[in-house]
Amino acid sequence: MSETGGGHRTVRRRGLIAGAAGLATALVLGGDLAGAAGGGRGGGHDGRGGHRRSRRHTGELRGVWLATVTNRDWPSRPGLPATAQRDELRTLLDVAVDRRLNAVMLQVRPTADALWPSPYEPWAACLTGTQGRDPGWDPLGAAVEEAHARGLELHAWFNPYRVALHADRSRLVAWHPARRNPGWTVTYGGRLYYNPGLPEVRRFVEDAMLDAVRSYGIDAVHFDDYFYPYPVAGEYFDDDAAYAAHGDDFPDRAAWRRDNVNRLVREMSGRIGEVRPEARFGISPFGIWRNASTDRRGSDTRGLEAYDELHADAYTWIKERWIDYVVPQLYWHIGKRGADYAALVPWWNETVRGTGVRLYIGEGLYRAGDPAQGAAWQDPAELSRHLTLARDHDHVQGHVFFGGRDVVTDRIGAMARVVADHYPTPVRPPLR
Numbered sequence: 001m002s003e004t005g006g007g008h009r010t011v012r013r014r015g016l017i018a019g020a021a022g023l024a025t026a027l028v029l030g031g032d033l034a035g036a037a038g039g040g041r042g043g044g045h046d047g048r049g050g051h052r053r054s055r056r057h058t059g060e061l062r063g064v065w066l067a068t069v070t071n072r073d074w075p076s077r078p079g080l081p082a083t084a085q086r087d088e089l090r091t092l093l094d095v096a097v098d099r100r101l102n103a104v105m106l107q108v109r110p111t112a113d114a115l116w117p118s119p120y121e122p123w124a125a126c127l128t129g130t131q132g133r134d135p136g137w138d139p140l141g142a143a144v145e146e147a148h149a150r151g152l153e154l155h156a157w158f159n160p161y162r163v164a165l166h167a168d169r170s171r172l173v174a175w176h177p178a179r180r181n182p183g184w185t186v187t188y189g190g191r192l193y194y195n196p197g198l199p200e201v202r203r204f205v206e207d208a209m210l211d212a213v214r215s216y217g218i219d220a221v222h223f224d225d226y227f228y229p230y231p232v233a234g235e236y237f238d239d240d241a242a243y244a245a246h247g248d249d250f251p252d253r254a255a256w257r258r259d260n261v262n263r264l265v266r267e268m269s270g271r272i273g274e275v276r277p278e279a280r281f282g283i284s285p286f287g288i289w290r291n292a293s294t295d296r297r298g299s300d301t302r303g304l305e306a307y308d309e310l311h312a313d314a315y316t317w318i319k320e321r322w323i324d325y326v327v328p329q330l331y332w333h334i335g336k337r338g339a340d341y342a343a344l345v346p347w348w349n350e351t352v353r354g355t356g357v358r359l360y361i362g363e364g365l366y367r368a369g370d371p372a373q374g375a376a377w378q379d380p381a382e383l384s385r386h387l388t389l390a391r392d393h394d395h396v397q398g399h400v401f402f403g404g405r406d407v408v409t410d411r412i413g414a415m416a417r418v419v420a421d422h423y424p425t426p427v428r429p430p431l432r
Contacts, residue, residue: 059430061325061360061398062423063103064096064407065157068126069110070165073404078129082137085127089143093150095408099415100423103153105222105284105400108140108212112163112178112194116140116215120208122173132173144216153429155220155282158209160264161201162226163192177204186239189232196228196260197242206268213275220280221272225329227261228311231304257311269322280324284362284400285314287330287344289351299347302338318357326357327400331364333376334385342389349393358430360398361390369411383414384421391422397430 067073074092075085096104108115113124113131116139122132127139140156147154163178164171167187172178178185178192184204186195194201213221228237243253250256265283272281286306290298294305297315306312317323328348332339345361352359363386367377376382390396401407407415 059397059428061103061358061400061429062099062101062427063105063153063155063327063360063398063400064099064101064404065105065400065402066092066107066404067110067402068107068115068124069159071126075126078126082135085135085139086137086142086146089139090146092404092408093146093152096152097150097426099407099419100426101401101407102151102427102429103155103219103400104143104147105155105157106140106143107157107159108143109158109209110162111159111165112176112208114140114208114212115143116212118208118211120177120204120211122176131176140212140216140218144218148217151426153219155222155280156212156216156218157222157224158212159224159226160205160209161194161196161228163194165191167192186237188229188237189235191229193229193237195239195242196264197239197246197257199246202260202264202267206264206271209268210271210275213272213279218276218279220282220324221268223265223283225284225286225306225310225312227264228257231309254308254311258307258313261311262313262316265317266320266322281322282325282327282360283314283317283323284327284329285312286310287328287332287362288339289313289315300343301340315351318352318355321355321357323357325360326352327360327362329362329364329402330386331362331367331402333367333374333382334389335376341386345390345393345396349395352395358397359395360400361386361396363399363401365401365406365415366403368406368414378412380413380417384417387418387422 065073068075071077075088080088093104109121110124110126112121114121115124115127117123123134125131127133127135144154163185167190169179169182169185169192178194184194184198184201186193194205196202209221212218243256247253247256250259269281272279286304288299288301288303288305290305290307291301291303292298293302294308298305306314314326314328318326326348328344330341330344332341332344334341348359348361363383365383367373368380368383370377387399390399401415410416
C-alpha cells in the first residue's frame with residue numbers, strides 16, 4: 001500500500017443542531033489553573049450518507065479547546081468533589097456562551113486514560129489525582145448534556161498515542177494496557193508513548209476512542225497535533241523492531257511512519273462512520289505542512305514541517321477526504337518571519353478547495369498579553385486582525401481558540417475585542 005492509502009471516504013450525513021443559546025452570565029473560575037440531545041450512554045447508528053457535502057457557507061464555527069492534561073483548563077485542580085468539578089465545567093460553558101462561541105473541544109483522553117467509565121483504560125488522573133480512581137460522576141456524559149443544553153456542540157478531543165508525561169511505567173495503574181503490554185510503548189524525551197508502528201496498538205487505541213463515540217452523543221471526534229512526538233535534541237524514537245517487522249514495503253522509515261499515521265486517520269474515519277454516522281471527524285495539525293523550499297506544494301514558510309518531523313500528512317487527509325474538518329494551529333502573528341499568519345491562511349484555504357473538508361483556523365489566544373511573547377502579542381487587536389484577514393478567504397468557516405482558561409481570564413482583552421468586532425450575535429455552527 002502507498003503511504004497515502006487508497007480510496008475516498010464516504011461523506012457522513014449531517015443534521016441541524018439545536019438553536020443558538022441566549023447569553024449567559026460570565027463567571028470567573030477560582031483555583032489554581034496549572035499551565036441537546038444525546039447526552040448519556042446509548043446505542044450506535046447504522047449506515048452512512050453517500051452524498052457530497054454542500055459547499056454553501058452556512059453558519060460559522062466559534063470554538064474553544066478545553067485541555068484537561070495537567071489540569072490546564074479544567075478541572076482547576078485534581079481531587080475536587082464531583083459537584084465542584086461539574087460546577088466549574090458549567091461555568092466554562094457559560095463563559096463560552098457569553099463570548100458567543102458555539103463549540104467546545106473537550107479533551108477526554110489526555111494520557112491514555114479516560115473522562116468516562118471506559119472498559120479499555122483507567123479513569124484520568126486529572127479528575128482525582130490518582131489514575132484509575134472513580135471520580136463519582138461521568139464527566140463526558142455530563143459535558144455532552146450541559147453543552148447541548150446551552151446550544152453548544154461538544155467535540156470529544158482525543159490524544160491517540162501519548163501514554164504519560166513521564167517515563168516510569170510502574171507509576172501507571174496496575175492494570176493499565178501499557179503495563180500489561182510493555183512492548184507497545186516507546187520512551188522518548190522523558191515521556192511514554194504508544195508505538196504507532198504496531199498494528200495491535202493502532203487497533204487498541206481506535207477501540208478505546210470509539211467506545212466514547214458509541215456511548216455518547218458527541219458531535220465530533222477531534223485529534224490534536226500529537227502523532228509521532230515533536231523532535232527532542234539528542235533523543236531517538238526507538239521503533240527499530242516495529243520497522244523491521246512491518247516496514248519492508250516502504251522506501252524509508254519516514255514513509256513507513258507517515259503510513260502508520262495515515263492508516264490511523266483513514267481507519268478512524270471509516271469506523272466513526274460505522275458507529276455514529278452523524279458524528280464528524282476533525283484534526284488540528286501543526287500549522288506548517290511543508291515549506292515550499294522543500295515541496296512546491298508547500299507554504300511560503302520556513303519552519304518545522306509536520307510531514308517530515310511529526311509524520312503527519314494533513315495534505316493527504318484533506319485530499320483523500322478522510323476528515324470532515326481541519327483546524328491548523330496558526331499560533332503566529334501577522335508578519336512573523338518564517339511563519340506568517342497572512343501566508344498560511346491562504347495556503348490552507350487553497351488546500352481544502354474542492355474537497356468538501358471544512359477549514360477552521362486555530363488561534364493562539366494564550367499568547368495574547370504573555371510577557372514572554374513579542375510585541376505583536378501585547379496588542380489586544382492582534383487576534384481581531386486575524387479574523388478580519390481570514391474573512392477574505394472563502395473557505396475559512398470559523399476559528400477555535402486555545403485555550404479555555406484564556407477565554408475566561410482574557411489577560412489583555414483580546415478575546416473581548418474579537419467578540420466586539422466579529423461576534424455581535426450568537427450564530428449556529430456550519431450545517432453538518
